[in-house]
Amino acid sequence: MDQSLQSLLLKEQQQLNSALMSYLKGLNIPDRLRESVLYSIEAGGKRLRPLLMKLTCTGLGEDPVKVYPAAIALEMIHTYSLIHDDLPAMDDDTYRRGILTNHKKFDEATAILAGDGLLTNSFHVITTSDLYTDREKVNIVAKLSKASGLEGMVAGQFLDMEAENQDISIKDLENIHHLKTGRLISFAIEIGGFLAGISQAKMEILKKYGDYLGIIFQIQDDILDIEGDQATIGKRVGSDIDNEKSTYPSILGLDGAKQYKAKYVKEAAQCLKEVGLENTDLALISSYLSERDQ
Template identity: 60%
Template sequence: MNQLLLQYIDTLNIPERLKRSTKYSINAGGKRLRPILMRLTCEGLQGDCEKIYPAAVALEMIHTYSLIHDDLPAMDDDMYRRGKLTNHRQFDEATAILAGDGLLTNSFQVIASANVYNAEEKVYLINRLTEASGMEGMVGGQLLDMEAEQQEITIEQLEQIHRLKTGCLLSFAIDAGSYLAGANDKTRFILRQFAEYIGLIFQIQDDILDVVGDQHLMGKASGSDQGNSKSTYPSVLGLDGAISHKKSYVNKAKQCLEQAGLKGSRLEGLTDYLSERDL
Protein backbone atom coordinates (compact mmCIF):
# COMPACT_ATOMS: atom_id res chain seq x y z
CA MET A 1 0.00 0.00 0.00
CA ASN A 2 2.85 2.39 0.81
CA GLN A 3 4.32 1.85 -2.63
CA LEU A 4 1.00 2.59 -4.33
CA LEU A 5 0.58 5.78 -2.30
CA LEU A 6 4.10 6.99 -3.06
CA GLN A 7 3.76 6.11 -6.75
CA TYR A 8 0.64 8.23 -6.99
CA ILE A 9 2.28 11.23 -5.27
CA ASP A 10 5.26 10.92 -7.63
CA THR A 11 2.96 11.29 -10.65
CA LEU A 12 1.85 14.74 -9.48
CA ASN A 13 3.47 17.94 -10.72
CA ILE A 14 3.63 19.71 -7.36
CA PRO A 15 6.14 21.87 -5.43
CA GLU A 16 9.03 19.85 -4.05
CA ARG A 17 8.46 20.89 -0.43
CA LEU A 18 4.80 19.84 -0.64
CA LYS A 19 5.85 16.49 -2.11
CA ARG A 20 8.42 15.90 0.64
CA SER A 21 5.94 16.82 3.35
CA THR A 22 3.25 14.55 1.93
CA LYS A 23 5.60 11.59 1.47
CA TYR A 24 7.03 12.15 4.95
CA SER A 25 3.68 11.36 6.55
CA ILE A 26 2.97 8.48 4.18
CA ASN A 27 6.36 6.98 5.09
CA ALA A 28 5.59 7.30 8.80
CA GLY A 29 4.01 3.89 8.37
CA GLY A 30 1.15 2.61 10.46
CA LYS A 31 -0.98 -0.50 10.50
CA ARG A 32 -2.76 0.25 7.19
CA LEU A 33 -5.80 -1.21 8.91
CA ARG A 34 -8.36 0.30 6.55
CA PRO A 35 -6.93 -1.19 3.34
CA ILE A 36 -6.53 -4.52 5.15
CA LEU A 37 -10.18 -4.47 6.20
CA MET A 38 -11.24 -3.62 2.65
CA ARG A 39 -9.21 -6.45 1.15
CA LEU A 40 -10.18 -9.07 3.73
CA THR A 41 -13.86 -8.22 3.30
CA CYS A 42 -13.64 -8.50 -0.49
CA GLU A 43 -11.58 -11.69 -0.19
CA GLY A 44 -13.98 -13.30 2.29
CA LEU A 45 -16.86 -12.66 -0.10
CA GLN A 46 -14.93 -14.15 -3.06
CA GLY A 47 -14.64 -10.81 -4.84
CA ASP A 48 -11.92 -9.57 -7.19
CA CYS A 49 -9.45 -8.04 -4.75
CA GLU A 50 -7.62 -6.14 -7.51
CA LYS A 51 -10.61 -3.79 -7.64
CA ILE A 52 -10.13 -2.49 -4.11
CA TYR A 53 -6.76 -0.79 -4.65
CA PRO A 54 -7.79 2.67 -5.98
CA ALA A 55 -10.44 2.97 -3.25
CA ALA A 56 -7.93 1.78 -0.64
CA VAL A 57 -5.33 4.33 -1.79
CA ALA A 58 -7.93 7.11 -1.64
CA LEU A 59 -9.03 6.02 1.83
CA GLU A 60 -5.48 5.89 3.15
CA MET A 61 -4.78 9.35 1.71
CA ILE A 62 -7.72 10.70 3.71
CA HIS A 63 -6.60 8.86 6.83
CA THR A 64 -3.07 10.31 6.47
CA TYR A 65 -4.46 13.83 5.98
CA SER A 66 -6.57 13.44 9.13
CA LEU A 67 -3.51 12.48 11.19
CA ILE A 68 -1.49 15.44 9.89
CA HIS A 69 -4.27 17.84 10.86
CA ASP A 70 -5.05 16.04 14.13
CA ASP A 71 -1.45 16.61 15.29
CA LEU A 72 -1.55 20.38 14.67
CA PRO A 73 -1.32 22.86 17.59
CA ALA A 74 -4.96 23.86 17.09
CA MET A 75 -5.99 20.21 17.54
CA ASP A 76 -3.98 17.78 19.70
CA ASP A 77 -0.63 19.63 19.45
CA ASP A 78 1.42 16.42 19.28
CA MET A 79 5.19 16.36 18.82
CA TYR A 80 5.56 12.73 17.70
CA ARG A 81 3.60 10.36 15.52
CA ARG A 82 4.76 6.71 15.30
CA GLY A 83 8.13 7.64 16.77
CA LYS A 84 8.82 10.44 14.29
CA LEU A 85 8.35 14.18 14.54
CA THR A 86 4.86 15.17 13.44
CA ASN A 87 4.57 16.82 10.05
CA HIS A 88 4.26 20.38 11.34
CA ARG A 89 7.29 19.85 13.59
CA GLN A 90 9.38 18.44 10.75
CA PHE A 91 8.32 21.14 8.28
CA ASP A 92 6.01 23.92 9.51
CA GLU A 93 2.31 24.41 10.20
CA ALA A 94 1.43 25.93 6.83
CA THR A 95 3.14 23.14 4.89
CA ALA A 96 1.50 20.49 7.05
CA ILE A 97 -1.95 22.03 6.52
CA LEU A 98 -1.44 22.16 2.77
CA ALA A 99 -0.13 18.59 2.64
CA GLY A 100 -3.29 17.47 4.42
CA ASP A 101 -5.48 19.56 2.12
CA GLY A 102 -3.80 18.06 -0.92
CA LEU A 103 -4.19 14.47 0.28
CA LEU A 104 -7.88 15.01 0.99
CA THR A 105 -8.65 16.69 -2.33
CA ASN A 106 -6.63 14.36 -4.54
CA SER A 107 -8.05 11.24 -2.91
CA PHE A 108 -11.24 11.67 -4.90
CA GLN A 109 -9.26 12.01 -8.12
CA VAL A 110 -7.76 8.58 -7.49
CA ILE A 111 -11.22 7.00 -7.57
CA ALA A 112 -12.56 9.21 -10.37
CA SER A 113 -9.67 8.34 -12.69
CA ALA A 114 -9.50 4.60 -11.88
CA ASN A 115 -10.14 2.51 -14.97
CA VAL A 116 -11.15 -0.55 -12.91
CA TYR A 117 -14.43 1.15 -11.93
CA ASN A 118 -17.43 1.91 -14.08
CA ALA A 119 -19.29 5.20 -13.69
CA GLU A 120 -21.81 3.80 -11.20
CA GLU A 121 -19.06 2.38 -8.99
CA LYS A 122 -17.15 5.67 -9.04
CA VAL A 123 -20.22 7.64 -7.96
CA TYR A 124 -21.02 5.17 -5.18
CA LEU A 125 -17.47 5.08 -3.79
CA ILE A 126 -16.97 8.86 -3.94
CA ASN A 127 -20.36 9.50 -2.33
CA ARG A 128 -19.71 7.04 0.51
CA LEU A 129 -16.16 8.28 1.08
CA THR A 130 -17.34 11.90 1.19
CA GLU A 131 -20.00 10.97 3.73
CA ALA A 132 -17.52 9.04 5.88
CA SER A 133 -14.79 11.69 5.88
CA GLY A 134 -16.89 14.87 5.89
CA MET A 135 -18.97 16.86 8.32
CA GLU A 136 -21.44 14.03 8.94
CA GLY A 137 -18.54 11.67 9.60
CA MET A 138 -14.92 12.09 10.65
CA VAL A 139 -14.83 15.90 10.64
CA GLY A 140 -17.94 16.13 12.80
CA GLY A 141 -16.52 13.53 15.16
CA GLN A 142 -13.30 15.48 15.51
CA LEU A 143 -15.21 18.57 16.59
CA LEU A 144 -17.27 16.61 19.11
CA ASP A 145 -14.04 15.12 20.45
CA MET A 146 -12.54 18.57 21.01
CA GLU A 147 -15.73 19.84 22.63
CA ALA A 148 -15.67 16.91 25.06
CA GLU A 149 -12.26 17.90 26.45
CA GLN A 150 -12.41 18.82 30.14
CA GLN A 151 -16.08 17.77 30.19
CA GLU A 152 -17.87 14.91 31.88
CA ILE A 153 -19.73 13.00 29.18
CA THR A 154 -21.81 9.84 29.07
CA ILE A 155 -20.75 6.57 27.47
CA GLU A 156 -23.39 7.20 24.79
CA GLN A 157 -21.83 10.56 23.92
CA LEU A 158 -18.34 9.05 23.87
CA GLU A 159 -19.43 6.29 21.50
CA GLN A 160 -21.08 8.78 19.18
CA ILE A 161 -17.79 10.68 18.98
CA HIS A 162 -15.88 7.57 17.98
CA ARG A 163 -18.53 6.23 15.61
CA LEU A 164 -17.95 9.41 13.65
CA LYS A 165 -14.27 10.20 14.23
CA THR A 166 -12.83 6.68 13.83
CA GLY A 167 -15.66 4.38 12.87
CA CYS A 168 -16.85 6.05 9.68
CA LEU A 169 -13.62 5.47 7.73
CA LEU A 170 -13.42 1.89 9.00
CA SER A 171 -17.03 1.41 7.94
CA PHE A 172 -16.25 2.75 4.47
CA ALA A 173 -13.42 0.24 4.14
CA ILE A 174 -15.69 -2.71 4.90
CA ASP A 175 -18.63 -1.37 2.90
CA ALA A 176 -16.42 -0.71 -0.14
CA GLY A 177 -14.96 -4.20 0.10
CA SER A 178 -18.40 -5.82 0.23
CA TYR A 179 -19.80 -3.55 -2.50
CA LEU A 180 -16.95 -4.27 -4.89
CA ALA A 181 -17.32 -7.99 -4.15
CA GLY A 182 -20.95 -7.80 -5.28
CA ALA A 183 -22.46 -8.75 -1.91
CA ASN A 184 -26.23 -8.54 -1.50
CA ASP A 185 -27.95 -5.84 0.55
CA LYS A 186 -28.52 -8.08 3.59
CA THR A 187 -24.87 -9.09 3.82
CA ARG A 188 -23.70 -5.50 3.38
CA PHE A 189 -26.08 -4.34 6.14
CA ILE A 190 -24.72 -6.97 8.54
CA LEU A 191 -21.14 -6.02 7.67
CA ARG A 192 -21.85 -2.35 8.31
CA GLN A 193 -22.89 -3.39 11.83
CA PHE A 194 -19.67 -5.39 12.10
CA ALA A 195 -17.72 -2.31 11.01
CA GLU A 196 -19.31 -0.24 13.76
CA TYR A 197 -18.21 -2.77 16.38
CA ILE A 198 -14.71 -2.94 14.89
CA GLY A 199 -14.40 0.84 15.13
CA LEU A 200 -15.38 0.82 18.79
CA ILE A 201 -13.06 -2.12 19.58
CA PHE A 202 -10.19 -0.28 17.91
CA GLN A 203 -10.86 2.93 19.86
CA ILE A 204 -11.36 1.26 23.24
CA GLN A 205 -8.06 -0.59 22.85
CA ASP A 206 -6.39 2.67 21.80
CA ASP A 207 -7.67 4.30 24.99
CA ILE A 208 -6.55 1.34 27.11
CA LEU A 209 -3.06 1.46 25.59
CA ASP A 210 -2.83 5.17 26.41
CA VAL A 211 -3.11 4.12 30.07
CA VAL A 212 -1.11 0.87 30.18
CA GLY A 213 0.73 0.67 26.84
CA ASP A 214 4.48 0.60 26.23
CA GLN A 215 5.40 4.00 24.79
CA HIS A 216 8.46 2.55 23.02
CA LEU A 217 6.25 0.10 21.12
CA MET A 218 3.62 2.74 20.36
CA GLY A 219 6.08 5.40 19.22
CA LYS A 220 4.45 8.08 21.35
CA ALA A 221 4.19 8.99 25.01
CA SER A 222 1.56 7.17 27.05
CA GLY A 223 -0.90 9.25 29.05
CA SER A 224 -1.30 11.86 26.31
CA ASP A 225 -5.10 11.61 26.41
CA GLN A 226 -5.14 12.36 30.13
CA GLY A 227 -2.66 15.20 29.60
CA ASN A 228 -4.96 16.69 26.96
CA SER A 229 -8.01 16.24 29.23
CA LYS A 230 -9.67 13.98 26.66
CA SER A 231 -12.70 11.85 27.40
CA THR A 232 -11.77 8.19 26.99
CA TYR A 233 -13.29 4.80 27.81
CA PRO A 234 -11.06 4.32 30.90
CA SER A 235 -11.89 7.84 32.13
CA VAL A 236 -15.63 7.22 31.75
CA LEU A 237 -15.85 3.51 32.68
CA GLY A 238 -12.60 2.86 34.54
CA LEU A 239 -9.91 0.54 33.15
CA ASP A 240 -11.70 -2.71 34.06
CA GLY A 241 -14.99 -1.35 32.73
CA ALA A 242 -13.35 -0.39 29.44
CA ILE A 243 -11.89 -3.89 29.05
CA SER A 244 -15.27 -5.49 29.76
CA HIS A 245 -17.00 -3.13 27.31
CA LYS A 246 -14.48 -4.04 24.61
CA LYS A 247 -15.05 -7.78 25.13
CA SER A 248 -18.79 -7.35 24.64
CA TYR A 249 -18.15 -5.68 21.28
CA VAL A 250 -15.77 -8.44 20.24
CA ASN A 251 -18.56 -10.96 20.81
CA LYS A 252 -21.05 -8.85 18.85
CA ALA A 253 -18.59 -8.39 15.98
CA LYS A 254 -18.08 -12.15 15.73
CA GLN A 255 -21.83 -12.71 15.73
CA CYS A 256 -22.09 -10.39 12.72
CA LEU A 257 -19.39 -12.34 10.90
CA GLU A 258 -21.23 -15.59 11.55
CA GLN A 259 -24.46 -14.09 10.18
CA ALA A 260 -22.59 -12.91 7.07
CA GLY A 261 -21.14 -16.37 6.49
CA LEU A 262 -17.63 -15.23 7.43
CA LYS A 263 -17.11 -17.20 10.64
CA GLY A 264 -13.52 -18.47 10.73
CA SER A 265 -12.44 -15.97 8.07
CA ARG A 266 -9.38 -13.77 8.35
CA LEU A 267 -11.72 -10.96 9.43
CA GLU A 268 -12.41 -12.93 12.62
CA GLY A 269 -8.70 -13.25 13.30
CA LEU A 270 -8.26 -9.53 12.69
CA THR A 271 -11.02 -8.80 15.21
CA ASP A 272 -9.05 -10.66 17.89
CA TYR A 273 -5.84 -8.89 16.88
CA LEU A 274 -7.43 -5.43 17.16
CA SER A 275 -8.76 -6.28 20.60
CA GLU A 276 -5.43 -7.57 21.90
CA ARG A 277 -2.87 -5.43 20.06
CA ASP A 278 -0.13 -3.72 22.05
CA LEU A 279 0.66 -0.86 19.61
Protein backbone atom coordinates in the same frame (compact mmCIF):
# COMPACT_ATOMS: atom_id res chain seq x y z
CA MET B 1 1.63 -11.36 17.56
CA ASP B 2 0.99 -14.70 15.86
CA GLN B 3 3.60 -15.40 13.17
CA SER B 4 1.03 -16.12 10.45
CA LEU B 5 -0.79 -12.88 11.25
CA GLN B 6 2.47 -10.94 11.22
CA SER B 7 3.33 -12.40 7.80
CA LEU B 8 -0.14 -11.51 6.51
CA LEU B 9 0.12 -7.93 7.75
CA LEU B 10 3.59 -7.47 6.28
CA LYS B 11 2.64 -8.89 2.88
CA GLU B 12 -0.54 -6.82 2.62
CA GLN B 13 1.19 -3.65 3.83
CA GLN B 14 3.90 -4.00 1.21
CA GLN B 15 1.35 -4.40 -1.58
CA LEU B 16 -0.72 -1.44 -0.40
CA ASN B 17 2.38 0.72 0.11
CA SER B 18 3.57 -0.06 -3.41
CA ALA B 19 0.25 1.00 -4.94
CA LEU B 20 0.07 4.13 -2.76
CA MET B 21 3.61 5.26 -3.54
CA SER B 22 3.17 4.55 -7.24
CA TYR B 23 0.22 6.96 -7.35
CA LEU B 24 1.85 9.73 -5.27
CA LYS B 25 5.20 9.62 -7.06
CA GLY B 26 3.42 10.06 -10.37
CA LEU B 27 2.08 13.47 -9.33
CA ASN B 28 3.75 16.78 -10.21
CA ILE B 29 4.17 18.27 -6.69
CA PRO B 30 6.46 21.13 -5.52
CA ASP B 31 9.56 19.60 -3.92
CA ARG B 32 9.06 20.65 -0.29
CA LEU B 33 5.35 19.82 -0.36
CA ARG B 34 6.15 16.42 -1.89
CA GLU B 35 8.70 15.82 0.87
CA SER B 36 6.09 16.68 3.50
CA VAL B 37 3.44 14.40 1.98
CA LEU B 38 5.81 11.46 1.59
CA TYR B 39 7.20 12.03 5.10
CA SER B 40 3.82 11.23 6.67
CA ILE B 41 2.89 8.52 4.19
CA GLU B 42 6.22 6.74 4.73
CA ALA B 43 6.14 7.18 8.51
CA GLY B 44 4.76 3.70 8.93
CA GLY B 45 1.26 2.78 9.89
CA LYS B 46 -0.38 -0.60 9.62
CA ARG B 47 -2.66 0.35 6.67
CA LEU B 48 -5.47 -1.28 8.62
CA ARG B 49 -8.35 0.54 6.95
CA PRO B 50 -7.41 -0.34 3.37
CA LEU B 51 -6.47 -3.80 4.60
CA LEU B 52 -9.94 -4.30 6.07
CA MET B 53 -11.44 -3.28 2.74
CA LYS B 54 -9.26 -5.68 0.81
CA LEU B 55 -9.80 -8.63 3.14
CA THR B 56 -13.58 -8.11 3.16
CA CYS B 57 -13.62 -8.18 -0.63
CA THR B 58 -11.29 -11.18 -0.81
CA GLY B 59 -13.19 -13.09 1.86
CA LEU B 60 -16.38 -12.69 -0.19
CA GLY B 61 -14.71 -14.18 -3.25
CA GLU B 62 -13.92 -11.07 -5.35
CA ASP B 63 -10.58 -10.22 -7.01
CA PRO B 64 -8.92 -7.75 -4.57
CA VAL B 65 -7.26 -5.78 -7.41
CA LYS B 66 -10.49 -3.82 -7.80
CA VAL B 67 -10.16 -2.53 -4.25
CA TYR B 68 -6.88 -0.68 -4.69
CA PRO B 69 -8.02 2.79 -5.88
CA ALA B 70 -10.59 3.06 -3.06
CA ALA B 71 -8.11 1.61 -0.56
CA ILE B 72 -5.41 4.10 -1.57
CA ALA B 73 -7.90 6.97 -1.30
CA LEU B 74 -8.93 5.82 2.16
CA GLU B 75 -5.34 5.71 3.43
CA MET B 76 -4.67 9.18 2.00
CA ILE B 77 -7.64 10.56 3.94
CA HIS B 78 -6.54 8.77 7.11
CA THR B 79 -3.03 10.23 6.78
CA TYR B 80 -4.37 13.73 6.16
CA SER B 81 -6.47 13.44 9.32
CA LEU B 82 -3.42 12.48 11.39
CA ILE B 83 -1.38 15.41 10.05
CA HIS B 84 -4.16 17.85 10.96
CA ASP B 85 -4.97 16.20 14.32
CA ASP B 86 -1.36 16.74 15.42
CA LEU B 87 -1.44 20.49 14.77
CA PRO B 88 -1.24 22.96 17.70
CA ALA B 89 -4.87 23.98 17.17
CA MET B 90 -5.94 20.35 17.61
CA ASP B 91 -4.01 17.81 19.73
CA ASP B 92 -0.67 19.67 19.61
CA ASP B 93 1.43 16.50 19.41
CA THR B 94 5.19 16.40 18.86
CA TYR B 95 5.58 12.75 17.87
CA ARG B 96 3.60 10.40 15.67
CA ARG B 97 4.68 6.82 14.96
CA GLY B 98 7.95 7.46 16.78
CA ILE B 99 9.08 10.44 14.66
CA LEU B 100 8.40 14.16 14.70
CA THR B 101 4.92 15.16 13.59
CA ASN B 102 4.67 16.79 10.18
CA HIS B 103 4.36 20.36 11.43
CA LYS B 104 7.38 19.87 13.72
CA LYS B 105 9.48 18.42 10.91
CA PHE B 106 8.43 21.08 8.39
CA ASP B 107 6.12 23.91 9.51
CA GLU B 108 2.43 24.39 10.21
CA ALA B 109 1.52 25.85 6.82
CA THR B 110 3.26 23.05 4.93
CA ALA B 111 1.60 20.41 7.13
CA ILE B 112 -1.84 21.94 6.54
CA LEU B 113 -1.30 21.99 2.78
CA ALA B 114 0.06 18.43 2.76
CA GLY B 115 -3.12 17.30 4.52
CA ASP B 116 -5.30 19.36 2.18
CA GLY B 117 -3.59 17.81 -0.82
CA LEU B 118 -4.00 14.25 0.41
CA LEU B 119 -7.69 14.83 1.11
CA THR B 120 -8.41 16.41 -2.26
CA ASN B 121 -6.41 13.95 -4.34
CA SER B 122 -8.05 10.98 -2.64
CA PHE B 123 -11.11 11.63 -4.79
CA HIS B 124 -8.92 11.95 -7.89
CA VAL B 125 -7.63 8.41 -7.33
CA ILE B 126 -11.16 7.02 -7.45
CA THR B 127 -12.66 9.13 -10.23
CA THR B 128 -9.77 8.54 -12.66
CA SER B 129 -9.57 4.78 -12.12
CA ASP B 130 -10.43 2.53 -15.07
CA LEU B 131 -11.32 -0.31 -12.67
CA TYR B 132 -14.68 1.22 -11.73
CA THR B 133 -17.86 1.90 -13.63
CA ASP B 134 -19.31 5.40 -13.40
CA ARG B 135 -21.93 4.07 -10.97
CA GLU B 136 -19.26 2.57 -8.75
CA LYS B 137 -17.23 5.79 -8.77
CA VAL B 138 -20.23 7.87 -7.71
CA ASN B 139 -21.17 5.42 -4.96
CA ILE B 140 -17.64 5.16 -3.53
CA VAL B 141 -17.03 8.93 -3.61
CA ALA B 142 -20.44 9.66 -2.05
CA LYS B 143 -19.82 7.24 0.81
CA LEU B 144 -16.20 8.33 1.35
CA SER B 145 -17.02 12.03 1.42
CA LYS B 146 -19.81 11.42 3.93
CA ALA B 147 -17.66 9.18 6.14
CA SER B 148 -14.79 11.68 6.22
CA GLY B 149 -16.70 14.97 6.14
CA LEU B 150 -19.10 17.08 8.17
CA GLU B 151 -21.32 14.11 9.05
CA GLY B 152 -18.42 11.79 9.78
CA MET B 153 -14.78 12.11 10.82
CA VAL B 154 -14.71 15.92 10.83
CA ALA B 155 -17.78 16.06 13.07
CA GLY B 156 -16.23 13.48 15.38
CA GLN B 157 -13.01 15.44 15.72
CA PHE B 158 -14.98 18.60 16.52
CA LEU B 159 -17.10 16.86 19.15
CA ASP B 160 -13.98 15.24 20.61
CA MET B 161 -12.34 18.63 21.14
CA GLU B 162 -15.59 20.10 22.45
CA ALA B 163 -15.82 17.31 25.04
CA GLU B 164 -12.42 18.08 26.60
CA ASN B 165 -12.76 19.04 30.27
CA GLN B 166 -16.42 17.97 30.15
CA ASP B 167 -18.29 15.14 31.83
CA ILE B 168 -20.06 13.20 29.08
CA SER B 169 -22.03 9.97 29.00
CA ILE B 170 -20.85 6.71 27.48
CA LYS B 171 -23.52 7.21 24.79
CA ASP B 172 -22.03 10.60 23.87
CA LEU B 173 -18.54 9.11 23.82
CA GLU B 174 -19.66 6.29 21.53
CA ASN B 175 -21.20 8.84 19.17
CA ILE B 176 -17.95 10.83 19.05
CA HIS B 177 -15.89 7.80 18.15
CA HIS B 178 -18.52 6.35 15.85
CA LEU B 179 -18.01 9.53 13.81
CA LYS B 180 -14.31 10.17 14.33
CA THR B 181 -12.95 6.63 13.99
CA GLY B 182 -15.79 4.28 13.18
CA ARG B 183 -17.11 5.90 10.01
CA LEU B 184 -13.92 5.31 8.00
CA ILE B 185 -13.53 1.78 9.35
CA SER B 186 -17.16 1.06 8.49
CA PHE B 187 -16.60 2.59 5.04
CA ALA B 188 -13.69 0.22 4.45
CA ILE B 189 -15.82 -2.81 5.29
CA GLU B 190 -18.83 -1.56 3.33
CA ILE B 191 -16.90 -0.83 0.12
CA GLY B 192 -15.18 -4.21 0.34
CA GLY B 193 -18.64 -5.77 0.39
CA PHE B 194 -19.99 -3.47 -2.32
CA LEU B 195 -17.18 -4.30 -4.74
CA ALA B 196 -17.75 -8.00 -4.05
CA GLY B 197 -21.43 -7.63 -4.98
CA ILE B 198 -22.81 -8.64 -1.58
CA SER B 199 -26.58 -8.69 -1.02
CA GLN B 200 -28.28 -5.79 0.74
CA ALA B 201 -29.22 -7.98 3.71
CA LYS B 202 -25.62 -9.03 4.26
CA MET B 203 -24.46 -5.45 3.65
CA GLU B 204 -26.50 -4.29 6.64
CA ILE B 205 -24.75 -6.89 8.81
CA LEU B 206 -21.36 -5.78 7.48
CA LYS B 207 -22.20 -2.17 8.36
CA LYS B 208 -22.95 -3.24 11.94
CA TYR B 209 -19.70 -5.16 12.01
CA GLY B 210 -17.81 -2.05 10.86
CA ASP B 211 -19.45 0.03 13.59
CA TYR B 212 -18.50 -2.53 16.25
CA LEU B 213 -14.94 -2.70 14.95
CA GLY B 214 -14.64 1.08 15.18
CA ILE B 215 -15.65 1.00 18.85
CA ILE B 216 -13.25 -1.88 19.57
CA PHE B 217 -10.43 0.02 17.89
CA GLN B 218 -11.06 3.16 19.94
CA ILE B 219 -11.42 1.38 23.27
CA GLN B 220 -8.08 -0.34 22.67
CA ASP B 221 -6.56 3.03 21.76
CA ASP B 222 -7.79 4.45 25.07
CA ILE B 223 -6.42 1.45 26.97
CA LEU B 224 -3.02 1.83 25.29
CA ASP B 225 -2.88 5.47 26.39
CA ILE B 226 -2.78 4.08 29.93
CA GLU B 227 -1.05 0.72 29.63
CA GLY B 228 0.88 1.09 26.39
CA ASP B 229 4.64 1.33 25.95
CA GLN B 230 5.70 4.66 24.47
CA ALA B 231 8.49 3.10 22.41
CA THR B 232 6.04 0.59 20.94
CA ILE B 233 3.10 2.85 20.17
CA GLY B 234 5.34 5.67 18.90
CA LYS B 235 3.72 8.54 20.79
CA ARG B 236 3.48 9.87 24.31
CA VAL B 237 1.48 7.74 26.75
CA GLY B 238 -0.94 9.58 29.04
CA SER B 239 -1.82 12.41 26.67
CA ASP B 240 -5.57 11.74 27.05
CA ILE B 241 -5.30 12.22 30.81
CA ASP B 242 -3.14 15.35 30.42
CA ASN B 243 -5.65 16.83 27.96
CA GLU B 244 -8.54 15.84 30.23
CA LYS B 245 -10.19 13.92 27.43
CA SER B 246 -13.22 11.73 27.98
CA THR B 247 -12.24 8.12 27.27
CA TYR B 248 -13.72 4.69 27.91
CA PRO B 249 -11.40 4.10 30.91
CA SER B 250 -12.12 7.57 32.35
CA ILE B 251 -15.86 6.86 32.29
CA LEU B 252 -15.95 3.11 32.94
CA GLY B 253 -12.61 2.52 34.67
CA LEU B 254 -9.85 0.42 33.09
CA ASP B 255 -11.45 -2.95 33.92
CA GLY B 256 -14.86 -1.66 32.85
CA ALA B 257 -13.44 -0.52 29.51
CA LYS B 258 -11.94 -3.97 28.91
CA GLN B 259 -15.27 -5.63 29.68
CA TYR B 260 -17.05 -3.18 27.37
CA LYS B 261 -14.59 -4.03 24.61
CA ALA B 262 -15.14 -7.77 25.16
CA LYS B 263 -18.87 -7.28 24.62
CA TYR B 264 -18.28 -5.67 21.22
CA VAL B 265 -15.68 -8.28 20.24
CA LYS B 266 -18.38 -10.90 20.74
CA GLU B 267 -20.93 -8.88 18.72
CA ALA B 268 -18.42 -8.37 15.88
CA ALA B 269 -17.63 -12.09 15.76
CA GLN B 270 -21.33 -12.88 15.47
CA CYS B 271 -21.66 -10.51 12.50
CA LEU B 272 -18.79 -12.24 10.70
CA LYS B 273 -20.45 -15.59 11.32
CA GLU B 274 -23.73 -14.37 9.85
CA VAL B 275 -22.09 -13.33 6.58
CA GLY B 276 -19.83 -16.39 6.37
CA LEU B 277 -16.53 -14.63 7.08
CA GLU B 278 -15.73 -16.16 10.47
CA ASN B 279 -12.86 -18.34 9.22
CA THR B 280 -11.17 -15.77 6.97
CA ASP B 281 -8.17 -13.46 7.24
CA LEU B 282 -10.63 -10.67 8.04
CA ALA B 283 -11.50 -12.47 11.29
CA LEU B 284 -7.78 -12.66 12.16
CA ILE B 285 -7.38 -8.92 11.68
CA SER B 286 -10.47 -8.25 13.79
CA SER B 287 -8.94 -10.16 16.69
CA TYR B 288 -5.68 -8.30 16.23
CA LEU B 289 -7.40 -4.92 16.46
CA SER B 290 -8.80 -5.77 19.88
CA GLU B 291 -5.45 -7.00 21.24
CA ARG B 292 -2.87 -4.83 19.48
CA ASP B 293 -0.08 -3.15 21.48
CA GLN B 294 0.43 -0.18 19.14
